[in-house]
Amino acid sequence: MVDALRSAGRVLRPRGRVVDVRPVSAHKPTIVIRRGKQRVGVGPIIRDPDPDVTAAVRAVRSVVRAGDFAIVYSARPTWVASYARLADIERLVAASEHWRLPAATRRRIKREWREGDVIELTRPFSLTVLRRAS
Secondary structure (H helix, E strand, C coil), rough: HHHHHHHHHHHHCCCEEEEEECCCCCCCEEEEEEEEEEEEEEEEEECCCCCCHHHHHHHHHHHHHCCCCEEEEEEEEEEEEEEEHHHHHHHHHHHHCCECCCCHHHHHHHHCCCCCEEEEEEEEEEEEEEECCC
């Protein structure tokens, strides 16, 4: 990732910008069932550390420390995705080698979910705008 950032820096004009968007390295996505205006907390998804995300965090720190880039903007907004069924969540979890849906969370979704409810998955992400040094 450091090499990718430095390569981007070589093709950018002075003071050009790079946007880095990635998952927050340490978080537990949470599941909520929304029933009209009511929200019922169900539980977390277990998320193992992702070495690629950890490496990206180190890479950004490295290029900033080296003076190649400066941070112009940094935020940790929250992203909420909506799903109609437990099967949709199970497919999402199965697609990630770093996520696991605990049995207790799965049972609670089955117990709480009703036709017409929406299952929401909330995740923070990191948004950083880097400016190339002049």
